[in-house]
Amino acid sequence: MMAIPSTTFKPPPSPPTFRGHLKRRTLCFSQRTSSLATLRSSAASLNGRKSYKGRAGADKKTTKFDVIGEVMRISGEGSSMQTEEATPRNRSEGPKKLHRTWIPGRSSSSAAGQLTYENATINAQVNSVTLDDKVVVGKNLHQFPHAPHIGIAARPRVKESVSDSEEEDVPMASTSDLNCEHFLRCSGCLFERELDKPHVLEDAKKFFKARGVHEFPFISKHLRGWRCRAKLAVRGTSHNPSIGLFEEETHEVVDIPSCQAHHPCINIAVELLKGAIRELGVQPYDELTHSGQLRYVQMIATTYDTSVPLRERYKNAKVHISLVWNSRDENSPNGILLQDLAKLLWRKGGNKSSQHLIHSIWANFQTTKGNVIFGGRWRHIFGETELWEHLGGVDVCFIPSSFGQANLGAFHALLRSLQKFVHKGAAVVDLYAGVGVIGLSLAATRNCRVVKCVEVNKESKAPFELSLSRISKSVDCDLSWHCADVSVTPIKWLEGVEIVIADPPRKGLEASIIEALRLASMRLQGKTKCPPSNPIKKTEKRPWILHMMGGVRMERSFDVDDDNFTWPTKLIYISCGWQSFQEDCEALEKDNLWHLDSVQAFNFFPGTNSFQSREKTQTFS
Numbered sequence: 001m002m003a004i005p006s007t008t009f010k011p012p013p014s015p016p017t018f019r020g021h022l023k024r025r026t027l028c029f030s031q032r033t034s035s036l037a038t039l040r041s042s043a044a045s046l047n048g049r050k051s052y053k054g055r056a057g058a059d060k061k062t063t064k065f066d067v068i069g070e071v072m073r074i075s076g077e078g079s080s081m082q083t084e085e086a087t088p089r090n091r092s093e094g095p096k097k098l099h100r101t102w103i104p105g106r107s108s109s110s111a112a113g114q115l116t117y118e119n120a121t122i123n124a125q126v127n128s129v130t131l132d133d134k135v136v137v138g139k140n141l142h143q144f145p146h147a148p149h150i151g152i153a154a155r156p157r158v159k160e161s162v163s164d165s166e167e168e169d170v171p172m173a174s175t176s177d178l179n180c181e182h183f184l185r186c187s188g189c190l191f192e193r194e195l196d197k198p199h200v201l202e203d204a205k206k207f208f209k210a211r212g213v214h215e216f217p218f219i220s221k222h223l224r225g226w227r228c229r230a231k232l233a234v235r236g237t238s239h240n241p242s243i244g245l246f247e248e249e250t251h252e253v254v255d256i257p258s259c260q261a262h263h264p265c266i267n268i269a270v271e272l273l274k275g276a277i278r279e280l281g282v283q284p285y286d287e288l289t290h291s292g293q294l295r296y297v298q299m300i301a302t303t304y305d306t307s308v309p310l311r312e313r314y315k316n317a318k319v320h321i322s323l324v325w326n327s328r329d330e331n332s333p334n335g336i337l338l339q340d341l342a343k344l345l346w347r348k349g350g351n352k353s354s355q356h357l358i359h360s361i362w363a364n365f366q367t368t369k370g371n372v373i374f375g376g377r378w379r380h381i382f383g384e385t386e387l388w389e390h391l392g393g394v395d396v397c398f399i400p401s402s403f404g405q406a407n408l409g410a411f412h413a414l415l416r417s418l419q420k421f422v423h424k425g426a427a428v429v430d431l432y433a434g435v436g437v438i439g440l441s442l443a444a445t446r447n448c449r450v451v452k453c454v455e456v457n458k459e460s461k462a463p464f465e466l467s468l469s470r471i472s473k474s475v476d477c478d479l480s481w482h483c484a485d486v487s488v489t490p491i492k493w494l495e496g497v498e499i500v501i502a503d504p505p506r507k508g509l510e511a512s513i514i515e516a517l518r519l520a521s522m523r524l525q526g527k528t529k530c531p532p533s534n535p536i537k538k539t540e541k542r543p544w545i546l547h548m549m550g551g552v553r554m555e556r557s558f559d560v561d562d563d564n565f566t567w568p569t570k571l572i573y574i575s576c577g578w579q580s581f582q583e584d585c586e587a588l589e590k591d592n593l594w595h596l597d598s599v600q601a602f603n604f605f606p607g608t609n610s611f612q613s614r615e616k617t618q619t620f621s
């Protein structure tokens, strides 16, 4: 996968774009000796043992709002929040018995990136998957009996669509050009010609070719109308609001009513919002004076509507709206105006309106002068409380604060591609799992015996559990979600699994994870010491991630004293950061511990120089 759009607002002179470039790559690594050791449950080493069961108590005065964040979600009737210690018994009961939880805490606001995949030519021995603008690589493991390898892809192949019975009927662009009137000022897109051929692919081809991977499929799906998630700044005046992205190097918000990247329903919802701002006299935010009410808006096009035929769902998407309000909470003096704004929007676009455009309305409260878009407090106001999508063969639940891919078509394709690289019955760990889309999809479609999803954002647990409740009862998989920083004692997540899936943010894998993967390869070879790879130190700058990391249990030990583990023979790396991917790949390859095997690229962010790729690498024994 490729770059993830920034969710932060940068102070002058370089204001941010909230839709950035999203690229993804997947790297698939595998090892040969998956059957050497006995599979040992890693339940004992799991983090995140505490969960909150039930719903938070509702203040009767505020029952119009459901709350997630500092306060929790409120159902409207009022209930109490309980905490519960997850006992070993809880865990042994299996994943389907996880408690439905809404966990308080600050929201994360990671932007989405998208992936598309296509089947790559992959050796059956080596499985790999690609996401958005991704690449898949495959090589016969028998060619490298004593060396792990990393798959790489070479020759790019452009494909307009992926044949899949679940593909929604999205109108394909008749041209590969952007044709957007906002292109010159808007910072969202870098290129307006040949959106299906991002320039960075040439670099990528060379990089992979140098590693012996000549097949480099590039899957490009919808070139316009692909963005189903947008975080937009609201500036200007109540008479003349601007809703869009910051112009490069300025603090000016470029109004983008006809954005060609947005799903069309987002543009319609933006116009609806502008009309409501004018009608009610809502003041857009002014960062110089820190005044005004409406700072940003998040719009998410959700395509899950079972009353609409499958192939028509994409174009009939409804819009979730999160209004980022400049106050502490709904009881602040301007809270009435927020309610009026939400009511007006719902009356004009809600489920009783003639157009029924809006899926749901939430508020997020943000008063800091910093550069973070979202505050920690969320309120549900109208419509459904969860956002559902059908992705990779499963129903997946999201909440406004959880990470989600912006390019649904590409992501769906990537998931379908990914499934082909995971053998049936595999034991898998899904690192950087978000709400667990990848893990859930693999558990359901590949009959995996174990899938562990590891994610630092604790707010993603509740949607995961809701998704879990919709997984077919016939799926017999030990499927679990763990709140943990994967860079802390990463080796324990590798114990007992055959396939590692890593879908990190743009900065790539943390140094400790690279070391753990290298160590796993050494252990597979019966060696106990792993030469250092001189990893590049990567710092986490995003405050919401740092905040979340602060809440997880830190375990420092890197010791592996038990040789009776199965160690992963395959790594599927889904990347959205080309630079970081190259560095990670080189560190993994060092000392022949991993070998790149196959690569596949997905056009997750048409119009940008980003792509998402999937690479598969293997270790050897």
Ligand SMILES: C[S@@+](CC[C@H](N)C(=O)[O-])C[C@H]1O[C@@H](n2cnc3c(N)ncnc32)[C@H](O)[C@@H]1O
Residues within 6 Å of the ligand: 004, 108, 110, 403, 404, 405, 431, 432, 433, 434, 435, 436, 437, 438, 454, 455, 456, 457, 484, 485, 486, 487, 503, 504, 505, 506, 545
């Ligand atoms: C690119 S997103 C991928 C999410 C998911 N695989 C998907 O496609 O929806 C990266 C995720 O990694 C999480 N994350 C970032 N740093 C992490 C860390 N150190 N440990 C665990 N999760 C982390 C973020 O919160 C985010 O949900």
